[in-house]
Structures are given as C-alpha cells and as structure tokens.
Amino acid sequence: MTFTPRTPRVVAARRLQRRRDRDRAGRFLAEGPQAVRSALLAGAVLELFGTPSALDRHAELAARAPQVSPVTDEALAALAETVQPQGLVAVCAQADVSLAEALAKRPRLVAVAAEIRDPGNAGTVLRTADAAGAGAVVFAGDAVDPYNGKCVRSSAGSLFHVDVVRAPLPVVDDLRAAGLQVLATTGHGDTDLDRLLDDRLLARPTAWLFGSEAHGLPEAVMAAADHRVRVPIYGGAESLNLAAAAAVCLYASARAQRQESLR
Amino acid sequence: MTFTPRTPRVVAARRLQRRRDRDRAGRFLAEGPQAVRSALLAGAVLELFGTPSALDRHAELAARAPQVSPVTDEALAALAETVQPQGLVAVCAQADVSLAEALAKRPRLVAVAAEIRDPGNAGTVLRTADAAGAGAVVFAGDAVDPYNGKCVRSSAGSLFHVDVVRAPLPVVDDLRAAGLQVLATTGHGDTDLDRLLDDRLLARPTAWLFGSEAHGLPEAVMAAADHRVRVPIYGGAESLNLAAAAAVCLYASARAQRQESLR
DSSP: OOBOTTSHHHHHHHGGGSHHHHHHHTEEEEESHHHHHHHHHTTOEEEEEEOHHHHHHTHHHHTTOSOEEEBOHHHHHHHOSSSOOTTEEEEEEOOOBOHHHHHHTOOSEEEEEESOOOHHHHHHHHHHHHHTTOSEEEEESSOOOTTSHHHHHHHTTGGGTSEEEEEOSOOHHHHHHTTOEEEEEOTTOSEEHHHHHHTTOTTSOEEEEEOBTTTBSOHHHHHHSSEEEEOOOOSSOSOOOHHHHHHHHHHHHHHHHHHHHHO | OOBOTTSHHHHHHHGGGSHHHHHHHTEEEEESHHHHHHHHHTTOEEEEEEOHHHHHHTHHHHTTOSOEEEBOHHHHHHHOSSSOOTTEEEEEEOOOBOHHHHHHTOOSEEEEEESOOOHHHHHHHHHHHHHTTOSEEEEESSOOOTTSHHHHHHHTTGGGTSEEEEEOSOOHHHHHHTTOEEEEEOTTOSEEHHHHHHTTOTTSOEEEEEOBTTTBSOHHHHHHSSEEEEOOOOSSOSOOOHHHHHHHHHHHHHHHHHHHHHO
C-alpha cells in the first residue's frame, strides 16, 4: 500500500514543517539520502517515507529504517521542502541535550550560535563546527530552531554528529565553569585572531561565540566573554560572511589544539 | 523630473539584469548603499538611480556620482533585484582585466573560481579572497558572470576592490609562470592543509583553485596543479561548504605569508 497526501500518517508528518508542531512532538523531518543516512547512523529515524523507486534505489538505507512507508510522488512532494528531495523524507526524533550534559563531556571546542535567526547560516555553522571537530554547538537565546528544515539541510548531516544544545542567551558563565575560554567574534574586537595565535592562546579549550550577520553579538554576551576577537581583514572588504568567519576561527583553534597535543 | 519604469534610460538600465545585455554594454548594476559606495570609490559608477528619499538620505553618495537620476518607487523596484534595495541602484562600468594584466602586478595570493555556477558562492569567494588580501580573483571556464546581480551582492563590495579576471579554464600554466604555486582544493587530496603548514609551503606566493560544491574541480585542472589539497575534517562532517573551505585555505596562506614577511 502506497500512502497519499491524505493518509493520516503523511498528514501528521507534514505538520513537522512547523516549529510549533515540531516542539510539541519532539520530532522533525530530514530529507534526501545524505541526511537520511546520517540520521540512520545516529539512530534518530522513526519512520522513512519514500517513493517506491527511491526506496529501491536506496535499498541499503531502507533496510536500516525501523519503519518504511512507500508514498506517492504527490505525498513525497507534500512532505519535502525542496524541489528535488530525491525521493526520501525521514521522521526523526529530536535529540538535543542540555548545556550541562554537553559540557559534562568536557569538549575542547564548542561553537555558540547566539541569536542567529537565518537557518542557512545556523546550519552552516553546525556543519563547519563539526568539520573542525567541535564537540557541541549551542543555539543560544532567540536563535533559529536547529530542527528547522533549511537548518537541517544546510548542516549536511552534522546535526546528527555533534551535541546540539538549545539554551537561554546567558551561557558564558557555564562555558567558563567547564574550563573553556570564551571568545566572542566581532568586527571591532580588542584583539585579533593573529595575536591570539602568536600568543599561543588558541591551544586552550575554547568556546567561540558567533552572532548574526546583521546585528552581531548582543552587548551583554560580548562583555561577558574573555576576549572580543576580530578576524583580521587584509584587503578592502569590510567583513567576512558568517560561514567564512566561523570557519577561520574554528579551524584556527582546531589546528592550535592539535599542534599542542603533538608537542 | 522623476523617472518612471517607462523612461527610456530606466528601461535600458533594467536590461542589464540579463547577461547578454551586460556583455554587450560592458555595464552592470550595483544596488544598495554599501555596493554603491564601493563602486563610487572605485570610480565605476556611470549613473546613480535613486528614490528622492534615498538620494536625500545618502546625499554624500549622490554628491560623488557623475550623474544622478531620481526615480519613482516603481522604477526603483523594476531596476532592483532584491525586495529591499534601500532606494539606490547604480549603473557601473565593467572593469575586469585580462589574466596577463592581473599577473603582471605579481600578486602573492590569487583565488580561482573554476566553473562555479552559483552566483552566491562565487560572490562569497570574491569577498573572502578580498578579506584575505588576495590581489586577483579569476572566474575560469564556464563560471558565473561576475557581474550577475546576486554575485555582486554576495561580494559585498569586494568586486570593486580586487582585480577580477574572466578567463578560459586552462589557467594553471599562466599562474605558475607568474611565480605562483598552484593548489587545487578537493575532498580527496594527496596532501592536506595541515601538512602544507607544517612544511612551511604556504608562505610562497600561491593561487588557490576552488571548484563547484556539486562537481568539484575539473579533472584536467586538478591534474595540472602543483598539489591537490584537502582541508582536514576532524569530526563527522563529510566536507565543508565552499565559502568555509575557501576561507580556511585563503586565511592559512595569508597568515603564513605574513609570518614569513615578519621573519
């Protein structure tokens, strides 16, 4: 039996495109083979919807899902938010942890997305933090829902690889109490990344705070951090975009920590 | 007199939203105060269109434009490609240079966007390369038009700060002849960025080649480069997005070159 857009299970799953329903159900949607594969490896998939041809093409994924539901092309289009979902959409269990739980594992690198409302930017920070080896990514304050469809897609699977935390905005004290130095990124810092590297400060366990491209970090967060850090601009650009700035900072830490551990 | 969407000068300017017309006229559009300011500083503005209130609000920009044309809200909406252009659109002269001309200045850092068709990604590479101090950005092969509206916007003014080059795909020999080592970015490199840094290879004058996120670099370009370089992935992510990878590579070079020059 192939489900249609009106089948109750499809109707219920489709509601997860809305934040309120995601929050209430503790579930969310992941679409496309790459995200579904990461979700399966993380044990997060509750039900896999797919067109018969996609389930056939990705038989190794379907074999690992606890429940597989074939759907019509119309039902898949209703479940998916992109034009080309490649035939697969999974209902997944939300698995974010508390800040205390994430910090108890003593991560040496943490990224904090503070009040970042653009889901593409937030997902990219998640992906970049994961690539740089961060143990946790904190969505602090009035940030986008990490389970927003566009955030899930931009994270390219990384949502399932690192500890994701949703927390109120004041996180700096907790981060510091967990042995992390707290570095706030800003265009007008009292120091810059080159100086931190020269002074060998980046080998320490570090939490990087990133604000939105439009508004930067809230003043109170900036003031609470150990340093306010500029990424140096060597040319005529006024600034870097968020993804680029996060990549430069997180990779600078990753390399400094690695060199220290080999010393 | 305030121009309407049917005023011939507005109609002619609006055609610049199409590549064919941009190529023919050697002109393009830049919208919003930030891009207009950079264009004015670069001497690229031919005519500034603005709503009366925007021209009033940005009187210091209007004062520097060689020709200022007030337009109705409707005419501005027709000229602009974004929903919130903030009242200003400038017709600018294209100013890309040949590869030979750019290399004659002996830049120590060059970014090559090879067959990158996404205008947002190409513009971000331009912005990031400018921030890292690159002297030139080469759009090679079947890449997006650097004067595409979305590319101009993503570049955040950097289109006007660095030498922009449009060239056929085989650029590696010319880059090397200009004294640059040529590094191709790929997920499957024979070396990685950490090793290049450890071996102090990044202090040399360098051209970085970036391919599209979907397809990577063309085989022939990859083979012609001096090294095929991975950005190390320390966590579970499969890869970085293009903006993040470009930022990590270009900033690694910028720092290594700077350290060398201070030695």
